[in-house]
Amino acid sequence: MPDRAPADYERRILLLVTGMTPQVVTETLYALCHQHPPFIPTEVHLATTLEGAERARLSLLSDDPGWFRRLCQDYRLPPIQFDASHIHILQDQSGTPLSDIRTPEDNERAADQLTRLVRDLTTDEAAALHVSLAGGRKTMGYYLGYALSLFGRPQDRLSHVLVSEPFESSWSFFYPTPYERIIETKDGKLADCATAQVMLAEIPFVRLRDGLPPALLKGQVTMSAAVAAANRSLQPPRLVLDLLKEEVWADDLNIDVKPTELALLLWLAERVQQGKPEVEWRNVEAANEFLTYGQRILNPYGGDYERMKQALESCKDDNERAKYFGPHKSRLKKAFEEALGKKAANRYVIARSGKRNDATYSCYYLPLEADQIEIRTS
Structure with a gap:
């Protein structure tokens, strides 16, 4: 858990x-501001379709009825950034705003855009993100929640x-008002908000x-790629x-590795395939054995190999x-983590056997089985 509560972060983001039903925006904002401790967003972001964006604009951001402004005034909330630029309209493959999500292709595009939006909003370490699943289609809510699980x-x-x-589900209800406001509910009855x-x-x-992998936290990302990772x-x-x-x-x-790291990896991989035990690479015999692998990767008459040999001797x-x-x-560890992520990379990271002060503590091995390694020579 974090050292401080989400409400204590300088930047506080609400994403829906x-x-x-744009009412979920004001309903969620009301609930967040009235919980203990309150979480009052500094900015609000919506992800929606073309029609959903228009409904949000007309009901929440217009001068009248302007329900977002009314809520802020009724409860004397501090300034919250929320305008048309904070409404993210989902698009199809050609960049055309989606009026609805009807096809498998639309679903895939929506998933990728929600994934990127969550990834982008979680890059700022000075920010706390609150995601609500209250609105939108069930698939949109699922994708948004899964994206938050990933990032x-x-x-x-x-x-x-x-x-x-x-x-x-009443169109006339947007939040509990601090004064009497009578509306007609969906069953035709009257009720006080x-x-x-x-x-x-x-x-x-x-x-x-x-x-x-770090690359997914920085560059372009799709949901399928993030899930696979x-x-x-x-x-x-x-x-x-x-x-x-x-x-x-x-x-x-x-995996991007240098020749010397490849020689080290090859050395330990072949020991696994040959059924040999962990290697104590501090001793002279191990160093000489490693040099034979250096000759297989580097030109034995070249400068790189000569520097390797001199360094060990x-x-x-x-x-x-x-x-x-x-x-x-x-x-090597860093190269695997860059490509795979830390958890997946741990399956390949060179391990040390024994416990500190044990005789075997400086013995190293590759934590793989022989049938999990393929060495191609042609």
Whole structure:
């Protein structure tokens, strides 16, 4: 959990999906402001279709009825950024605003746009995001909640708003007023908005952000790619070393490694395939064994190999040899994490056996089975 409450963040964002019922905006805002402690957004964002955007504009942002402005005035809320630029209209593949979500292609596009919107709104560490599932189609709510599960941080929250009868689904109801306001409900009866109850139900969710590759947190992202990345750590690992192309692949993704790191990886991978135990890479025998793998990756008559050889031969003791291998191990770990994310990368990261002060503590191995490794030489 975060060190501070979401309400204590400088930037506080409310994000909703809406369809034909823009009332969920004012209902949710009312509920957030009346919970304990209150969460008063500094900005509101909507994701909706073309028709949903028009309904929101006319009912919430117009001069009359202007229900968003009325709510803020009735409850003396501080300034909240919410205008037409905060309404994100979903688009089809050609960039045309969607009037509705009817086809599988529309669903896929909506999922990707909601994923990017949540990703973008969670990049600011000074912000807390509150996502509401109260409005929009069921698929939109699902996609929005799943996107928050993928990118949400400890300070972010997910909720649904509940409205008491007979006000639920009534077009004339937008929030409980601090004064008498009589409306006709959906069943034709009269009711006073001041008597309505609006409650916020917080929804727990699993946070998967730490397991995603850094690239998905920065660049273009689709929901399918984010879901695949989150699920990757649940799959059996598969490591491919292509020596002819000097490439490393894990989970069918290319891992960017330097030749010396490739030699280190090849060394430990072949030991797994040969059924050999962990290697104590601080001793002279291990260093000499590693040099034979350096010759397989680097030109044995070239400058890179000569520098590798000199660096190992100049080590005066076991500790200096350990210091030589340490940075290469760290760079391999970083390369796998960049491509796969931390959780999925852990299946490939060079491991150390034993416990501190044990004789085997400085022995290293690749945490894979022989049949999970393929070494291509042609």
